[in-house]
Amino acid sequence: MTVIPLVRTRRAVLVSAVCALVVTATGLTGCGGDDPDAGTNGVGKLSAEKIQSRTRKAAEGADAVRLSGAVVSNGRTYRLEMRLKADGGTGSVTSEGANFRLLRVGEHLFLKADAGFWSHQEGGTSDGGPADTAAAKKLAGMYVKVPTGDPAYKRFSGFTDKDVLLDGLLTLHGTLAKDGRHEQGGVRTVRITGDKGAGGSLDVSLEGTPYPLRMVRAGGAGTLRLTDWGKDFALEEPSKKETVDYGKQLPTS
Template sequence: MRGAGRTRRAALVSTVCAGLVVTGCGGGGEDPDAGTNGVGKLSPAKIQSRTVSVAKAAPAVRLSGSVTSKGHTYKLDMRLKEDGGTGSVTAKGETFRLLRVGENLYLKADAGFWAHDAKAGGGSPADSSAAAKLDGKYVKVPTGDPAYQQLSGFTDKDVLLDGTLTLHGTLTKGDRTTSGAQRVIKLTGDDGAGGTLAVALDGKPYPLRLQRAGGAGTLRLSEWGKDFPLAEPGPAETVDYGKQLPTR
C-alpha cells in the first residue's frame, strides 16, 4: 500500500508539472527570457537592428559619459530630442554648456573659459576683461562659424546615436546580466574589441550602456522618451561674442 501511495503521488506531481507553463518542476532550469521583451532569443544582428530602431524612434534620451576621439577626451551629459538638445561638455579641463533649439545654437561658459581663449589667441588685456561680460551668458554661435559644426554635433540626437550604436567587427550575443536595476543582454563586436552594448530586456529594448571600441570611452543612455523643456534664452541671458568662437 505504501508503494502504491508513493506511485500515486509521483503520478500526481508529474501531471501537475506537465500542466505548468513555467519550467522547473522536473529539475530543469528556468527560461532566461521569461518575462522579458524577448530580444534575448534573437540573433545578434536582429538584436542590433531592433535596438537601433527603438532608439531612433524615441522622442528623447539622456546621454552621459566620456568619449575619446582624435586624441581628445570629452565628458558629456546631454539631453537630446528631435529639435535640439541641452547639457554640458567638458574638454581640455574646461566645462561649457550647449543649447540648441532648431538651427539656433548657443554656448554658455564662465569667465575662465573665455579668458583662456583670449590668452590662447594672444588676446589683449581688454579681451580678458571682456571675458567677464560673457561669464554665465549664452553666446549664439553663427551657423557659418567653424565651431558650429563641431559643437552642434553634441546636441544632435541622430548624430550621437549613430556613433553610440555602432559596433565594429563580428557581432556576438553575450551574457544576460543587469545594468543598475534593469536586466540586459550584452551585444559585442569582435568579442568586445569592437565595443560592447548593453540592451534592455525589460520594456522596450533600448540601448543602456556602451563601452566603445579600443577603450575610447563609456556612455550611458537613460531617460528614454522623457520629455524636457527646450527654449531659446531671453535677451537678458545672451550676449554677442563679436568674433569667431573657439573650438574645443
C-alpha cells in the first residue's frame, strides 16, 4: 500500500505551496522556522554593541514613551509610572510609603501630594515652611510649583526628563554580549547584557523599530518596562486654581 507516503507527499507539497505564497506576499525568508530572524527587524543578527547603538538611537528619536517600574537611587526605591516626551512629563512616584504626582512643562515643575506627604516635610520653619497640620492640609491635592533653585527640583525633575532618564537607564556596564531571544508583552526581543547580567540587561524589540522594552539595572538597582513608544499625550500646566506657588523653597524634612 502507498497511501501513507502519498498523504505525506501531498502534505509536503501543500506546505511548500503555502510557504511560497507567504514568501511571495511578504518577502520573508525562512518559512518553517529555519531562520529565527524571519519577519524581524534584523537587529538580532547584529553584535551586542551594534544592538545597543541601534536601540539608543531609536529611543532618542521617539517623540514619547511610557516608563513603569522601580528605580533605586541613593539608597531609596522609587516606583515610577511616567509618561515622557521632549518638553516634559507627567506621572506618579511612590517612595517609602509616600505617593505623589509630578508634572513638568518646559522648565516648570509641579508636585501634587496629600496632606500626609506634606506633614512629613515639616521642620524648616525659618524659611516659611509649614509646621502644622493646617498648612499641610492647605497644600494637599494642589499642584505646588517647585522653585528651580530648590533641592527638590534637581531631585525630581530628572524623573520627568526623557533624555536624562533614558541616558542613565539604557547604560549597560562591562563587556556586552547577547543573551538569546525572549518576549516582552507579546513582542519578540533580543536581550543584551553587561558582564553576563551583573552590569544590567536590556530587551530590544525584534519587531518594527528596535525600541528598548525592558531594562534590568546593574546591581539590583531596579527593573523598568518601556512601552507606548511614539504615542503622544497632552501636557499642560495646571490652572491657577489648582496651583500653589510656594516661593523660593519648598518645605524641608
